Amino acid sequence: xxxxxxxxxxxxxxxxxxxxxxxxxxxxxxxxxxxxxxxxxxxxxxxxxxxxxxxxxxxxxxxxxxxxxxxxxxxxxxxxxxxxxxxxxxxxxxxxxxxxxxxxxxxxxxxxxxxxxxxxxxxxxxxxxxxxxxxxxxxxxxxxxxxxxxxxxxxxxxxxxxxxxxxxxxxxxxxxxxxxxxxxxxxxxxxxxxxxxxxxxxxxxxxxxxxxxxxxxxxxxxxxxxxxxxxxxxxxxxxxxxxxxxxxxxxxxxxxxxxxxxxxxxxxxxxxxxxxxxxxxxxxxxxxxxxxxxxxxxxxxxxxxxxxxxxxxxxxxxxxxxxxxxxxxxxxxxxxxxxxxxxxxxxxxxxxxxxxxxxxxxxxxxxxxxxxxxxxxxxx
Ligand code: COS
Numbered sequence: 438x439x440x441x442x443x444x445x446x447x448x449x450x451x452x453x454x455x456x457x458x459x460x461x462x463x464x465x466x467x468x469x470x471x472x473x474x475x476x477x478x479x480x481x482x483x484x485x486x487x488x489x490x491x492x493x494x495x496x497x498x499x500x501x502x503x504x505x506x507x508x509x510x511x512x513x514x515x516x517x518x519x520x521x522x523x524x525x526x527x528x529x530x531x532x533x534x535x536x537x538x539x540x541x542x543x544x545x546x547x548x549x550x551x552x553x554x555x556x557x558x559x560x561x562x563x564x565x566x567x568x569x570x571x572x573x574x575x576x577x578x579x580x581x582x583x584x585x586x587x588x589x590x591x592x593x594x595x596x597x598x599x600x601x602x603x604x605x606x607x608x609x610x611x612x613x614x615x616x617x618x619x620x621x622x623x624x625x626x627x628x629x630x631x632x633x634x635x636x637x638x639x640x641x642x643x644x645x646x647x648x649x650x651x652x653x654x655x656x657x658x659x660x661x662x663x664x665x666x667x668x669x670x671x672x673x674x675x676x677x678x679x680x681x682x683x684x685x686x687x688x689x690x691x692x693x694x695x696x697x698x699x700x701x702x703x704x705x706x707x708x709x710x711x712x713x714x715x716x717x718x719x720x721x722x723x724x725x726x727x728x729x730x731x732x733x734x735x736x737x738x739x740x741x742x743x744x745x746x747x748x749x750x751x752x753x754x755x756x757x758x759x760x761x762x763x764x765x766x767x768x769x770x771x772x773x774x775x776x777x778x779x780x781x782x783x784x785x786x787x788x789x790x791x792x793x794x795x796x797x798x799x800x801x802x803x804x805x806x807x808x809x810x811x812x813x814x815x816x817x
Contacts, residue, residue, distance in 0.1 A: 439731075445507055448500075452511035455484055460516040467518070467640035468785050474640075475555065475597055478522055482552010486512070487523055491530045496547035501741035502675070506682035506733050513686025514693075517789035518640035520686060521796075522555075524679035525593040529556035529602050531675045532617070536659045536668050541619060545600055555622075557598035558676075559589040559646055560669050566590075567802050569604075570612040570666055574648060576605035583607075583618065583658065585651040588630070591796075595644030596629030598622045602672075603648070604665045615665035619657045626651035637788030674747045675740060676797045677754035681733045684754075684761035684793045688726040691761075691768035691786045695719060698772050698781075715771060722764045729757035748810040755803035758793035765790040 441449070459480055467474070481487055490505040491497025498504075505527070513520035530549050533542050548554035565572040574587025585605050592601070601620045608614030620627060630645035659668055696719050699710035709715045732753040739746040765787040769776035776783045794800045 441507070445504060448504055449507050449511050451484075452486060452508045453514065455481075455486075456512050456515035456519075460512070460519050464516045464518075464640070465779065465782065465785070467516075469639075469779070471634075471639045471642075473518075473522075473597065473642045477519060478526070478552050478555060480552075481512075481519065481523060482550075485550075487526055487552035488530060488546075488550025490527070491534060491546060491550040495530075495534065495542055496550035497530070498550075502678055502737035503734060503741055506678060506685075506737045509679055509682040510686040510689065510730070510733075513683040514690040516640065517683055517687055517786070517793075518638050520683045521638055521641050521680075522594060524676065524683065525558060526552070526554075526556040526598075527679065528558040528672050528676055529600055529619075532602055532659065532668055532672050535671060536617070536664070537619075540656070541659070545619065549600065554599040555594050555597055557592050557594045557601045557622075557646075558669075558672065559592050559601050559603045559620075561590045563588060563590050563645075567799055569669065570615065571610075572604060572606060572615065574603065574605040576607050576616060576618060578607070578655070581655050582652045583655065585618065585620070585626075585648045585653070587648050589646040589648070591633070592629075592644055592646045593641060595642060595646050596632070597642060601627070601646065602659070602668075603646075604669050605648075607662045607665075612666035613663050615669075616662045617659040617665040617668040618653060619659065620648075620651060620653055624651050624653065635792070637785070637790070637792050639788075670747075673797055674750045677750040677803070678733060678736045678740065678746075680793055680797045681729065681736070681750070681753040681757035684757040684790065685726060685730045685733055687761045687786050687790050687793070688722070688729060688757070688764040691765040691783055691790075692719070692722045692726055694781065694783055694786075695722065695768040695771040698775075709771075718767050718771060722767055725760040725764055729753070729760045732756050748807055751798075751803040751806035754797065755800050755807070758790070759800060761790040761793055762787075 488497030493499035576583040607616040626649045633643045736749040736753040768783040
């Protein structure tokens, strides 16, 4: 479990080199100007990085979540914005593989896996975040079509996506009344609303998505009516592993910059890493980064083995993202005044890390998932 295979080492270095060449040159500028470059996603896709865990039969690389996590860590070391874009375009793929029928898979998976098409996941709403089962977007069956109305919030790649997986209410209140739909980005009545002005992940657009009498054929429903909440939760079990992997990438990037800086920077006639106050800080950052990666690997491996992994994914997401917030904040501290400027990337890592504690379920929700599993285990 601890040592990477030769293929995994090769994958990590291939992704790293590619991202250094393609994403690194504009990472700082794109953060400052809030620029998203869809062509960069196409280029990541050409390498297979947008469909790492999607079966080869559907156009992906057919590797496991272990490899997917390794790749996302490497992308996030260079640009968390593009790592999140890749992870989110992966969500519809996970859903289609598990819940789609042959026609739905054939229509969407090859393009998504190749990075030619961009996917998005639309669950949250203005009044429905952690309490996802309270969503209010409706899908009403009229003849052989569903008509969708509602507003979705915090949609990564909103306005750019070619496919949105939209959770909407087809039945009564609660989780059982929700169904999942495939909505093409060019569907009449679908529009991107306000683009959020964010603290971090500024090269990844986040918008509201407005659905006004959007009509889709019944064939665009995923599975039966009423399974939408389970579709979303199952996707999030996987998505939380990807967010955790991105957090590991941010921690590692921050640690690398801080450790190098502390080794070169001299004060009082010695490298500042030789002061215990700095050296021990860096040591704790290294431990937190490695512990995060181990939790990610465990969750990914369970998923690859087809075992239950909801709790382990929640643990990995919780620990790795809290760790990334701490590690990136401490990296700014190690660099002192320099760390607070945009001349160094650590302030960007810190801003990017913050949202990892929020997306794909806040870390309070992850604790809820873990606490519920403890309750299940010890219930008499
Ligand atoms: N996989 C499959 N099914 C799941 C599941 C999972 N991981 N988690 C729950 N379910 C099922 C339950 O088994 C239950 O089905 P049954 O009634 O048939 O048993 C149903 O879904 C409802 O589950 P539950 O009662 O646990 O739902 P809650 O309303 O209590 O919500 C939380 C549970 C809080 C965990 C959920 O709403 C959640 O994850 N919220 C955060 C949402 C989120 O991550 N948003 C981010 C969007 S992307 S940025």
